[in-house]
Amino acid sequence: MTIDLYLPQRKKFENQPEKFQLSRNKLEKGSKKFWNQRYSLFSKFDQGVFMNQELWYSVTPESIAIFLAKFIQACDPEIKCILDVFCGGGGNTIQFARKFDKCIGLDFNQENLYCTENNCYVYGVEQQTELILGDWAHLEDETMEYLQQEVDFLFASPPWGGTGYKNKNMFDLDYLLPLSIRDLLISFFKISKNVCLFLPRNSNLIQLSEITKELLGPDAYCRVIYTYTEGFIKGLLVFFGDKFMPENIDKDTLAEQNTMIMQQFKEEQESLQKGRSNHSQETLYDQMSYQHEEDYTEDTVSTSTTNDQTFNTTEPTQEEEYPDPLFFTDTTANNDQETNEIIHETSLKRKTQYKERKKQRLNKKKRKLEMIQQEKINSKKNKNKKQRTHTHFQDDQDTGDKNEKNTDEIKDNKDESANGYTGLDY
Template identity: 45%
Template sequence: MGRTFIHASKIKHAARKRKHHSNFRTLIKLLNNDAYKIESSKPLKNGKLFKYWRNRRRLFSKIDSASIYMTDELWFSVTPERIACFLANFVKACMPNAERILDVFCGGGGNTIQFAMQFPYVYGVDYSIEHIYCTAKNAQSYGVDDRIWLKRGSWKKLVSKQKLSKIKYDCVFGSPPWGGPEYLRNDVYDLEQHLKPMGITKMLKSFLKLSPNVIMFLPRNSDLNQLSRATRKVLGPFAKCKVLYVKENGYMKGIFCMWGECFFNYEPASTENSRRESSEKEELSSENEELSKRKKHESTTTTKDNTVDIYDLNG
């Protein structure tokens, strides 16, 4: 999709200007057909997605009042708005002077939009032109398209060809494909075998090429031993990863894995929101329902090699 990022507010102009490229021709068709627009009151034709449609307002709070666009895949891969908002606020508190955030695998823009609420320059990358289109349209509905730049491309190729290295990013975030809803079929998620488009070690290494501050949103049943090994292999034998287990409405939704001193040295600012975040924080304990399923020796290893906390969005 070209060598440069496309400004989300000018995506139609960019598509027409570069219509000789197949991806932009596809983008023009999507724009002309107003494709993937969601009718909030009308259930989806795909019955397998009904449970996601039923929780549609958790994905995008404006889905009833503004135009929201999603492909079938995005229904189960977009980060719920409340979680994305929490992360953006957390990063802002840890990095108050940051300006540029890179959102890898931006999907439908769930995280991209919330980052744009906090930071002036947010860059989104995705392999799918349909996802790039949905992110741009959703950003327009949230009024932050003037802060977002988008680029379509394979993460492997973009990194190997250094297509993203001209910009200095304060933080790189990624919610890589987990493999669909099937990721919960196994008690422990293999971060080297099942994470796409590459295993956790290569993924971490590729992110760190662009910024020393990295965050990934991973499955709640991720193998934390693999996370520890990847961290030490890439950053050295004494390196650690900060892991935040995120709960909402009594359910564990996933984990935020963070690398970078700013995340370990985080101290809440004297704001109401930060005080709320601080009160929600509690140390990992053996009573935690999710972690108690792990083997005893694994729990000991993970607490030794990673800093693990729990954030309950419901307080």
């Protein structure tokens, strides 16, 4: 079985393979920094993975995609089919297809779907994958009916509008594309009540809580998991659906634990800023004592340890075990002003640190350029000095030869005078 996908521009893409297998030198200036993260995006990057310029900064890291697939399966083992809206380069689609019977990837960008199709073949999940070309904001009724019948769970990583979200203290979820957070959720709930969104790390949790209560009722909650990669918050996983909520926890206890977790999160970030990595944080997810029963090995890039809250990313190695998804801060959005203040305070500190590091790098580069320039000046001076020394030596040698010649002439004249010769001819 192969992926049956009609792309009007397929022939054009096939004639431009270099467009989807970019080297670092061919990446745009703003995307070059993602080159060193290529194996964290796709562990099989060197086996023919396709990505265009946009996908370099929009693909979900593989460790997070693996965690998400395992988390969904652990919460609801009955799920058979997952819809990946805005599938992009297929980072999540591939991992869903590896864990579930079927994954449907949908995107309006033909280049993205072309990359997803290729990447599914690279990972060997083409038999579990179906791809659809379509705009979610203007999806045909026939396609919508088909998805309602097939899909058990809906995942979406809506476009964040590029990397500019990092420059904002708080990300307004109404600026998600192609629809606001409210309209997106309304359309998603028509497909399934089990929904997960991957949102920016600085998303407005108060806004998220208010929309949740508006659409699902005054007592409704959504579950928020903060995902980390290499010690930094990558984004938020926001879950909707009864089977994805913490069990046997009343609202008062939930609020207390939420405050405790965010305080621990704040302490953890302060510890990281001081250079002391303290990974003893106990998360609400850990308190649920979740253990994944399946234990198997596959080629992957992510490794983890039981006392670490981050995934360490390296180049692919053989037969590495998938990480257990136990290292993510877990909380619940419930109109918590303190939670937002902590997140925003941490975001500001991170930006200050980034500016300071950038300043240090610029100063270091400036000093290096000054040293190079000074070396050039010194080299030029030494060269000129050497030339002057050689000239003086030549002048001294010429003068010595001349003096020696004069001395010889005087000696000859004396010899001639002694023999009676005056040197005059008549």
